[in-house]
Each structure stands twice: as C-alpha cells, then as structure tokens.
Amino acid sequence: MSENEKKLGLHSVVSVSVGLVIATSCLVSLGQGAGSVGVIFIVAMIVACLLNMTTIASLSELNALMPNTTGGLAQYTLACMGPFPTLISMVGGYLICNIMSSGVEASIFAYAMATTIPLPIPSIVWTLIMTAIVTIANLFGVDMFAKLQDVVAFLLVGSMVVLGLIGMFKLGTGQVVTQPYNMTTKFSDVIPTVAIAFWLFIGAEYVIPVSKNVKNAKRNVPLGMIIGLALICVVQSIMVLGFHNYTPWDDLLNSAAPHLLYGENLLGKAGRIWMTIVSVLAVVSSQNSTVNGLSEICQGMAKMNMMPRIFAKTNKRNVPWFGVIFVSVFIFVFAKLSDGSSDAISFLILVGSVFWMISYILAHMDVLILRRRLPKAPRSFKVPLGPVLPVIGIAGIVYMILNISTDPVERNMIWLVTGITFAVLAVYSFFWIKFKMKMPVFKSVPLEKVMAMENSMYYKIRKRRGIWR
Template sequence: MVELKRKLGFWQAYATATGLVVAGSTMVSLGNGFGSIGPAFIVAAFIAMIISIIIALSYAELSSIMPGPGMIGDYTLVSMGRFMSIVTLLAGYLVLAATVGPMETMTASMAIEYLIPGVNTMFIAVAILVAFLVVNVLGVQIFGSVQLGIVLLLMLSTAVMGVLGLFDVLTVSTSIVPEFNPFGWSTVMQAIALGLWLFIGIEFVIPLGNEVKKPEKTIPKAMIFGLITIFIVDMLFGFALTRHLDLASLAGADTPQIVGAAAMFGDIGGILMAAITVLAATSSINANFAAVPRMFYGLARKGLLPNAFKYIHPKFRTPVFGIVFVFLLFTLPLFVLESNINVIMTLLSAASVTWFFSYIVAQIDVLILRKRYPEITRPFKAPFSPILQIIGIASCVYMM
C-alpha cells in the first residue's frame, strides 16, 4: 500500500493549525464581538483561549498515543467502540465540512464582491475551490508551502493594521476612547461562546501527524503557539476597530472588519481588509482540504468508511478520493444557498454545535483511556488530569 510521507516541519504545522482558525468568518465575529461587548470582549476572548488550550492539550495527548490521521475517530474507536467512532466522525466532522466550507467560500466571494462590484460570486467561489482542490491533490509539500505563505501574510497584515490603528498612524479618522465595559460583566461572560469561535479548529493539524516530523513534539507546540499568536493579533486589530468606529456600527455591520478598516484608513483600508478576509477564508478552505480527507483516510484503513477513502495517489502521495469528496461537500451547497450574512451565521451556528460535540467526546476519550490503559506510553501527557478535561467538557456544554 502507498503510504503518506513525513515532510512537514514546525512552521508548516503551525500554518495548518492556525490556517483553519483564522478564517473569514472569524474576522466577522471578531468585529461583531468588539461591537456587541466593547473593549471588554478581550476578557471573553482570553477565557476562550484558555479553554481552547485545555482542549488542545487533550488532543495532543490523544494524538501522541494514536498518531494516525483518523483523529477523533481513532481515539473514540478504542475508548467507546465502533458505533460511537462513526457517529462522532460523521456528526462532528462530516457535518462540519459541509457547513464550514460553504460558509468560508461565501465569505471570500462577498469580500471579492467588495473589491470588484458586480462580479459573479458563484464563479469566484467555485474557482477558489477548484484551485485548492488542485493544490491539495498535487502534494502535501505544495500544500504546506502555500498554507505557510497565506498564514504569515494574513497574520502580519492584520497585526500591522491593528498597531497602526491603535497609535493613529496613517489613519484618516479621529480616534475615540470607548467605555471598556458598557454592557456589564454578565454580557462579557455570555460572549465567551463567540470568543471561542476565534480559536476553534486548532486541532486540524493532527490528521497530518503522519506527514509531520516529530509529531509528538511539533503538534502540541504548533497548536499552543498558534492559539497565543491568534489572540494577540486579533486583540490588536479588535481594539483598533473600537477606537475608530462606534460600537453600534461595528455590531450591526455585515462585514465589520472591512467597515472598520475603511473607517481607520479610508478606501485603501477597506480594500486591504477585504483582501485579508479573502486570504483568511481561503486559508481555512485550504486547511479543510488537507485535514478532513486524512481523517476519512484513517478511518477507511480501519474499515469504518468505504475503501475508496484510503486510496493514496502513487505519485503525489495524497488521499485523492477524500479530497474530491470534500470538494463536493464544499461546492454543492453553493448552488442551493444564497450568499448573505444570515446564511453564513446559520452555518456558523451549526458548525459550532458539531465542533463542541466532538470536543466533548475528545475530553471523554482522554478520561476513558487514562482509566483503561494507565500503563500505555504517552509521548505527550496533558497536565492536571482529570481537572482540565472536566473543565473542558463543562465549557463546551456551556458554549453549546
């Protein structure tokens, strides 16, 4: 059987981990979060980051025990059996791919429409998906290089705009100082669920474990470093938005990140942020194309999915059937759903619930495997168990 090859280093793993998280939809939720809560949204986002680190530590332990690409399906197969493994994968990640893919593609096409008014958004959306289909079929090294370039450009651009906006450099508007917590701490605590969307999906680097060098060390570092840098970059830009646009306008805008950038830097700011939004959406799409087919590949090798999913192209060493399948999951909804903010937010809500479900199962997997196989070698071991897992489970239930 043709196997996957280890070609990805830390930075490619970091780009994969952050590439799905920093998505077009997170740019929207970041702006709406600061608009709805005020600058105190940083507190909700910080708590959400801590919760995400807790979840990432559990995933890191599980992946160090079973480093295969099946991820949550592999872990649940051992801890809870065949039926729950299939349910978790389909409920968690099949539904997820069918919602996140169209959502990010719509976000990208709407941002492109801002850049080119009147453009055929359906054509643009399908063209984006075809481009990343090709990139991912051609090989993991090409994927890693493309993903690393996109993520570094995305993070650097957003951070620079945030710093310039905070210090009123090159801005066209007069800065304001909004009240830090205008709506009360109960509202801040309710916003933790919105804050978690800024970090959700960091575990998508794990299915590439068979293609990452020294995965037991590289993957935990990539996830935790990714979460911390995402928090810093997002908060810089979010605070800058509140200094140049009133909170009500941020909260009510369909694309608050673009509206806010235009308020800070004029038309050039809006154009640049629209381009960044396209980068963010395409980064998420690219990461999905890489991760989800490898989950299907891992489960197909265990007989939990049809054999077609375990086919590896002999030349490119990529799970071609799974990549094409994900392409169809992303593409078909575009022909029956309208591209607007209401549809995007509905897809976001559906994706959140399925993601939290899979996170709960992962925490339970850690507890079961610690109890059932205490003697097994764990190259990475999550600290403070079972306290962290209990906190993780309770947090996900609260988010749902």
C-alpha cells in the same frame, strides 16, 4: 530530497494551526463579539483560548498514545466508546461542520470580492475559482500543501497585525471614533460572549492528521498548536483595539462584513482593498486546511470501514484524491446555499460551533477513559494535572453550548437543527455499523485492533473472510 527534508517543521505546524483558525468567519465573529460588549471582549477571547488549549492538550495525549493515526479523533473514540458515537461525532461534528463552515468562508470571500471588484459576473464565480485552485494544490500532496500554507499564514497574520496596529495607535487616514472602551461593566454580560469567542480558536487540531509528516512530532505537534492559538489570541486582541478607534460598536455588530467596514473606516478605499486581500488569504488558508485535513480523516475512517472504501484510495502522490474532490465539491455547495445572506452566515457559524464543541467533549472523554483503562501505557505527551483539565474543558464547553446565543429564539433553533442532524446520523450510523461494518454497535474496539486498521491488509483480510463488503 531526503526523507527528513520532506518532514514538516514547527513553523509548518503553527501555520497549519493558524490556517484554519484565522478565517473570515472568525473576523465576522470577532466583529459581532466586540460590537456587543466592546474591548472587554478580549477577556472572553482569552477564556475561550484557554478552553481550546485544554482540548489541544487532550488531543495531543491521544495522538501520543495512538501515533500516526490518519483518522484522528475517529480512531481515538472508536477505541474508547465504540463505533456508534464515533461515526455520529465524526460525520456530524467534523465532516458536516467543517464543510459547512468552509462553505460559509467561501461565501464571505465571494461577497468581499464582488463588492470590491464590481465585475458583471455572479459572486459565486469567485468561489468556484478559489475552490478549483485549492483543490488542485492539495492534489499535489503534502509538500505543496505545506508551501502554500506557510506563505498564506504568514501574509494573513502579518496583514491583520499591521491593520490592527494602525488602528490601535490611531495612524489611519480615516476619522477616529470617540466611543467608550466597553459597552458593559457587568462580567455577567461578558460570559455569554465566550461562546462567540470560541469560534475564533476552533480548528488548531488539524495538525493531528498530518502529524506523521512532522519532525519530532511528540514535541512539535502540541507545541505548534498551542503557539498557534496564543498567536491568534494576540492578533485578534490587537484587531479589537483597532476596532475601538475607527468603527462604532453598533455598526460593527450589525455589519455582514465587519472586517471590510473596519478596513474602509481605517484607510478608505485602500483599506477596503487590503481587507479584501485578507479575505482572499483567509479563504485560501481555511479551505486549504479543511480540504487537506478532512481528506486525511476520511481516509482514516475508510480504513476502518466507517466510510466507503474509495475515500482510502490515493493517487501517485499518496494523496487521498477522492476525499479532496468530495470535500471541495460540498464546500462549493454550502457556499452557494449561504451566498449573499448575512443571517444565514451568522446562523451557520453558530450551528457549526455546536457540532465542533460536541466533538471536543468526546476528545476529553476519550482521555479520561484511556487514563482509567490503560494507566501505564507509554505516552510521549500527557495532559498535566491529571483529570482536572479535561473536566474543566468539558464543563466549559457544555456551558457554551447552553449559551450559544443571547437570543432565545435563535438558541432554540440552533439546538433544534443540531438535534435533528444528530438524530438522522444516529439512524444512519446504527444501520451502517450493524450491516456494513458487521461490528457490535456500542462495544469499544481494543486499542491494538484500531492501530492495526492503519494497515491495508486489515481490510483485505476482513473482506476476504466476508466480514466486510
């Protein structure tokens, strides 16, 4: 097989983007958002989708300026703001958040399997089986990953479109529900649901770490991510219209698994089984994207000595094997912690949203900083309209963090958990940077030096000189 044939095409970029974005936790958020305001939730989804597209544009420009960086956002932020915010945001905003959200995914999947296939085994066994399958597939490298992702993304999106269209055109075997399209006519009631909708579009940037394996990356990476987000918005909108015809809004809002409820109301037992299959595809898709993407990010951070060196080691298929196993194990741990608790699942989704939003703010800030610091540096992709889109992105994300929940008690608890987590990470980051990395804590690293960190000789030379241990 030639080198060119091994490269990923545009369709693979779209499937990777879709892979993490469409997930069972998204179906839970979709049900909660639609159940709270009705079909008008689609407006909130469009706003959230556009905000995420501004982030995708910023990350695409950063990737164009610093191509083939395995650490992605970690290396961009290191060049802009120094190691301290980089380490905090990457460990908190990416590693913990992504592992936690994938654990939630696995927990929802286990619940769906246990209720649909009543076997005398604990539900967590289903999670263990799925985690093992995804781990082994990823250890076979990018080719296996691409093949698995393409099939899963196609089946997942196809199933959701068909189920949504059946509901939208009232073709189901279940009883059609008579209810208003919207639960509110006030736009002020819809605005807070943008924060719920934001979770539906998180994760398309997982293409960035594998961009070095993409054909014509400067075009296919940003285009694939944007197509992926637009595709998700259309599919989720069709689902909302289907919800309206077959699932009472209140039932949808209060259900721990609204997608299973919709499937059963739509097509009876067959619909529930079909939605369970969708849950299986979703957890394969999201967990596959998470394990692959995070292992690559950990590899890039290890090259910069921001994580233990073992994360940079690869197997004979050039896969960062330790990162794959590490991420998979902790996904299973979080699945066990949230197993069977709908309240824990909902809370963890919102906490994860805040972590992820903070990392997106840093991406926009990186673009603004590098535009000012390196205005003439060559970029194969540049965010249009100057600083306008990054500033809009930052403002929109800050607003969503401030309105992460309509319940003030839950909102304060989310802020508290986020604050404590970042405070602990700040202490860890300070000592790791000062005594392990032996670098100025708050000083940005020159761009060319960050790029040089991709070469294994950079680490060897610093280690030989006694700078890194």
